[in-house]
Amino acid sequence: MDNTATARARANIALVKYWGKADVELNTPAVGSISITLDTLWSQTQVRFVPGLDSDRFVLNDLSDRKQLARVSACLDLLRARAGVDTRADVASRNNFPTGAGLASSASGFAALVTAAAAALDLQLSDRELSIFARRGSGSAARSIFGGYVEMHAGSATDGCDSYAEPLAPPEAWPLQVVVAITNAGAKAVGSGPGMQRSAQSSPYYAAWVDTSPRDLAAARAAIAARDFEKLAAVAEHSCLKMHAAALASEPALLYWNAATVECMHAIWRLRREGVAVFFTIDAGPQVKAVCAPGARAQVAAALESLPGVVETLVSGLGPGVELL
Numbered sequence: 001m002d003n004t005a006t007a008r009a010r011a012n013i014a015l016v017k018y019w020g021k022a023d024v025e026l027n028t029p030a031v032g033s034i035s036i037t038l039d040t041l042w043s044q045t046q047v048r049f050v051p052g053l054d055s056d057r058f059v060l061n062d063l064s065d066r067k068q069l070a071r072v073s074a075c076l077d078l079l080r081a082r083a084g085v086d087t088r089a090d091v092a093s094r095n096n097f098p099t100g101a102g103l104a105s106s107a108s109g110f111a112a113l114v115t116a117a118a119a120a121l122d123l124q125l126s127d128r129e130l131s132i133f134a135r136r137g138s139g140s141a142a143r144s145i146f147g148g149y150v151e152m153h154a155g156s157a158t159d160g161c162d163s164y165a166e167p168l169a170p171p172e173a174w175p176l177q178v179v180v181a182i183t184n185a186g187a188k189a190v191g192s193g194p195g196m197q198r199s200a201q202s203s204p205y206y207a208a209w210v211d212t213s214p215r216d217l218a219a220a221r222a223a224i225a226a227r228d229f230e231k232l233a234a235v236a237e238h239s240c241l242k243m244h245a246a247a248l249a250s251e252p253a254l255l256y257w258n259a260a261t262v263e264c265m266h267a268i269w270r271l272r273r274e275g276v277a278v279f280f281t282i283d284a285g286p287q288v289k290a291v292c293a294p295g296a297r298a299q300v301a302a303a304l305e306s307l308p309g310v311v312e313t314l315v316s317g318l319g320p321g322v323e324l325l
């Protein structure tokens with residue numbers, strides 16, 4: 001092995017959301033989730049194992065990132081244990097989109113990290129094993145190993161071995177488009193990990209959120225298999241709003257939206273009433289992701305850009321799984 005590898009992984013957006021953990025240590029989710037992997041939003045990560053290095057180093061977008069280092073190191077430790085080595089690593093990662101603002105930078109970041117680290121250690125891992133390692137770094141990262149439409153299984157094994165993602169359909173099977181309306185590019189106040197823990201501990205709606213997730217997963221799976229846009233729109237908006245309802249009812253409250261977030265939701269509903277194939281989803285941040293039919297992309301982007309508070313829009317199709325470069 002030459003100790004160095006680079007991988008690129010794309011961000012993904014959940015249509016049926018992950019919110020809440022079954023086991024914090026193993027980072028297994030309390031609910032399954034279904035996502036689409038994007039094409040144009042990616043993290044690219046180089047991992048270089050350097051004999052003699054005292055500790056891991058992590059540089060994100062050319063800046064040393066001490067805050068994330070412990071999380072990166074913990075993830076590398078799992079791969080080092082698998083490889084039976086103790087060598088520390090130099091990790092350099094780059095996101096081509098705003099970090100920590102609800103745009104799934106930890107998903108693409110940890111998917112790229114584990115894929116590059118496994119290759120640098122010369123581990124021959126299956127995509128499923130990579131997905132499990134990525135999950136330990138960040139739950140949503142398990143999904144970014146795969147392209148197109150992806151389902152994450154919550155699993156029930158005590159060691160987390162059945163908590164992984166797998167592909168449902170390739171990107172070209174149903175080439176939907178995503179218009180991301182950025183309403184605030186700053187990092188969010190409460191990250192999703194602590195946010196979901198708070199909801200699990202204090203939201204009276206959390207149990208209902210977990211209990212009703214299997215039926216949302218089944219509905220989304222069926223809608224994707226049938227390429228039924230209206231059904232997918234209905235279940236995706238329901239899952240999103242239910243997740244945010246559970247978060248809102250946490251103590252202290254978690255409100256990830258701003259005024260422009262709500263403006264975007266109303267605009268998307270207006271477009272849909274006018275016959276445009278578009279729906280929204282929103283993660284643990286104020287950005288709105290509008291998922292639409294290919295022909296509706298320009299109209300959706302123009303409508304969202306015209307709203308007060310929308311700073312910019314990013315447009316993406318669906319993309320492939322993680323790639324070693």
Ligand code: 2P0
Nearest residue numbers: 014017018138139140192193283284
């Ligand atoms: C999702 N989110 O399904 C949901 C919807 C945010 C809202 O997955 O603690 O950063 O690292 O496992 O993966 C973001 O959560 O959480 C997320 P950790 P992660 O996309």
